[in-house]
Amino acid sequence: MIHAKLGAEPYRVDLRAGDHALVSDEAAEHGGRDAGPPPFDLVLAGLASCTLITLRMYAERKGWTKIDLAGKFFHHVEDGRHLIDRRIQVSGVPDEGVERMRDIIERTPVTLALKTGLAITTTIHAVAEAR
Secondary structure (H helix, E strand, O other): OEEEEEOOOOOOEEEEEOOEEEEEOOOHHHOOOOOOOOHHHHHHHHHHHHHHHHHHHHHHHHOOOOOEEEEEEEEEEEOOEEEEEEEEEEEOOOHHHHHHHHHHHOOOHHHHHHHHOOOOOOOOOOOOOOO
Protein backbone atom coordinates (compact mmCIF):
# COMPACT_ATOMS: atom_id res chain seq x y z
CA MET A 1 0.00 0.00 0.00
CA ILE A 2 1.14 3.51 -0.76
CA HIS A 3 -0.01 6.47 1.34
CA ALA A 4 -0.06 9.73 -0.62
CA LYS A 5 -0.64 13.33 0.48
CA LEU A 6 -0.55 16.48 -1.58
CA GLY A 7 2.35 18.59 -0.34
CA ALA A 8 2.50 22.31 0.38
CA GLU A 9 4.50 23.02 -2.79
CA PRO A 10 2.64 23.04 -6.12
CA TYR A 11 2.33 19.48 -7.53
CA ARG A 12 4.47 17.85 -4.83
CA VAL A 13 3.11 14.57 -3.51
CA ASP A 14 4.58 13.03 -0.36
CA LEU A 15 4.43 9.26 -0.53
CA ARG A 16 4.94 6.55 2.04
CA ALA A 17 5.62 2.95 1.03
CA GLY A 18 5.93 1.02 4.26
CA ASP A 19 8.86 2.60 6.11
CA HIS A 20 10.09 4.42 2.99
CA ALA A 21 9.41 8.08 2.29
CA LEU A 22 9.26 9.13 -1.35
CA VAL A 23 8.41 12.35 -3.15
CA SER A 24 6.90 12.87 -6.56
CA ASP A 25 6.73 16.23 -8.28
CA GLU A 26 6.58 17.85 -11.67
CA ALA A 27 9.51 19.59 -13.30
CA ALA A 28 9.74 23.38 -13.04
CA GLU A 29 8.69 23.80 -16.68
CA HIS A 30 5.42 22.03 -15.77
CA GLY A 31 4.76 24.18 -12.69
CA GLY A 32 6.39 21.99 -10.05
CA ARG A 33 9.59 22.38 -8.09
CA ASP A 34 11.28 19.15 -9.32
CA ALA A 35 11.50 17.83 -5.74
CA GLY A 36 11.19 14.24 -6.98
CA PRO A 37 10.49 12.21 -10.08
CA PRO A 38 7.25 12.79 -11.97
CA PRO A 39 4.56 10.08 -11.86
CA PHE A 40 5.50 8.21 -15.05
CA ASP A 41 9.13 8.03 -13.89
CA LEU A 42 7.87 6.26 -10.77
CA VAL A 43 6.08 3.76 -13.02
CA LEU A 44 9.34 3.23 -14.91
CA ALA A 45 11.18 2.81 -11.61
CA GLY A 46 8.83 -0.01 -10.63
CA LEU A 47 9.36 -1.71 -13.97
CA ALA A 48 13.13 -1.23 -13.78
CA SER A 49 13.31 -2.64 -10.25
CA CYS A 50 11.18 -5.66 -11.09
CA THR A 51 13.16 -6.35 -14.27
CA LEU A 52 16.60 -6.25 -12.67
CA ILE A 53 15.56 -8.08 -9.50
CA THR A 54 13.98 -10.89 -11.53
CA LEU A 55 17.08 -11.21 -13.72
CA ARG A 56 19.31 -11.32 -10.65
CA MET A 57 17.16 -14.07 -9.12
CA TYR A 58 17.53 -16.09 -12.33
CA ALA A 59 21.31 -15.52 -12.43
CA GLU A 60 21.66 -16.61 -8.80
CA ARG A 61 19.75 -19.83 -9.53
CA LYS A 62 22.18 -20.47 -12.39
CA GLY A 63 25.19 -19.80 -10.15
CA TRP A 64 26.38 -16.77 -12.13
CA THR A 65 28.08 -14.74 -9.43
CA LYS A 66 29.95 -12.14 -11.48
CA ILE A 67 27.04 -10.62 -13.33
CA ASP A 68 26.38 -6.97 -13.91
CA LEU A 69 22.91 -5.75 -14.84
CA ALA A 70 21.85 -2.22 -15.73
CA GLY A 71 19.06 -0.65 -17.71
CA LYS A 72 17.62 2.50 -19.17
CA PHE A 73 13.87 2.90 -19.30
CA PHE A 74 12.09 5.52 -21.41
CA HIS A 75 8.42 6.50 -21.55
CA HIS A 76 6.92 8.40 -24.46
CA VAL A 77 3.55 8.92 -26.08
CA GLU A 78 3.09 8.24 -29.78
CA ASP A 79 -0.23 8.60 -31.57
CA GLY A 80 -1.98 8.68 -28.20
CA ARG A 81 -0.38 5.41 -27.03
CA HIS A 82 1.93 5.20 -24.04
CA LEU A 83 5.10 3.33 -24.96
CA ILE A 84 8.02 2.11 -22.87
CA ASP A 85 11.45 1.47 -24.34
CA ARG A 86 13.48 -0.83 -22.06
CA ARG A 87 17.22 -1.22 -22.75
CA ILE A 88 19.03 -3.79 -20.60
CA GLN A 89 22.79 -4.21 -20.39
CA VAL A 90 24.10 -7.58 -19.20
CA SER A 91 27.62 -8.82 -18.58
CA GLY A 92 29.00 -11.96 -16.97
CA VAL A 93 26.28 -14.15 -18.48
CA PRO A 94 26.90 -16.89 -21.09
CA ASP A 95 25.31 -16.33 -24.53
CA GLU A 96 22.59 -18.95 -23.95
CA GLY A 97 21.78 -17.22 -20.65
CA VAL A 98 21.30 -13.90 -22.42
CA GLU A 99 18.76 -15.50 -24.75
CA ARG A 100 16.89 -17.00 -21.79
CA MET A 101 16.92 -13.60 -20.08
CA ARG A 102 15.19 -12.10 -23.13
CA ASP A 103 12.28 -14.46 -22.47
CA ILE A 104 12.27 -13.85 -18.71
CA ILE A 105 12.25 -10.05 -19.11
CA GLU A 106 8.97 -10.24 -21.03
CA ARG A 107 7.36 -12.24 -18.21
CA THR A 108 8.37 -10.29 -15.10
CA PRO A 109 5.36 -9.52 -12.88
CA VAL A 110 5.34 -5.75 -13.49
CA THR A 111 5.90 -6.25 -17.24
CA LEU A 112 2.88 -8.55 -17.45
CA ALA A 113 0.72 -6.19 -15.39
CA LEU A 114 1.60 -3.21 -17.58
CA LYS A 115 1.16 -5.13 -20.84
CA THR A 116 -2.21 -6.60 -19.92
CA GLY A 117 -3.48 -3.50 -18.17
CA LEU A 118 -4.64 -3.04 -14.63
CA ALA A 119 -8.18 -2.80 -13.35
CA ILE A 120 -8.42 0.25 -11.12
CA THR A 121 -11.26 0.85 -8.69
CA THR A 122 -11.71 4.23 -7.08
CA THR A 123 -13.52 5.31 -3.93
CA ILE A 124 -13.66 8.97 -2.95
CA HIS A 125 -14.63 10.19 0.51
CA ALA A 126 -15.43 13.82 1.20
CA VAL A 127 -14.19 14.88 4.63
CA ALA A 128 -15.86 17.75 6.41
CA GLU A 129 -13.53 20.61 7.31
CA ALA A 130 -12.73 21.09 10.98
CA ARG A 131 -14.17 24.31 12.42
